[in-house]
Amino acid sequence: MIYLMLFKVFVSVPLLKILSLLLFILIGLFVISLFFEVSAKVIKVIIPILGWIIVIGILVITGLWIINWFDLLTITING
Known part of the structure; x- marks a missing residue:
């Protein structure tokens, strides 16, 4: 039950669809x-191969999120 609820939460975020699928x-x-x-x-x-794919995926998604955040920050500063 909790497994399915976690899966629904992860799948609702578009960037995490593939990563959550690999995790499950x-x-x-x-x-x-x-x-x-x-x-x-x-x-x-x-299992270790999938684990490394998940870790690399988390790092890539975090990097994309930080880049997007800096883009939004520069847009707001520059107006």
Whole structure:
């Protein structure tokens, strides 16, 4: 229930759609790896890769947000 509510909150923000999808895939893979020992080796390789993609995505989105904020700041200062 909380999982779906968090997913709806993340998807409502347009920039975070892909990032949130990767995050929930990562959580899903982690849960699957807890139940199935056979696929755990493959999933243990995929989880760090998805984790780094999510970290890089957060940094890119934060960078875009800061650039946008500075653009708005310069527009307001210059009038």
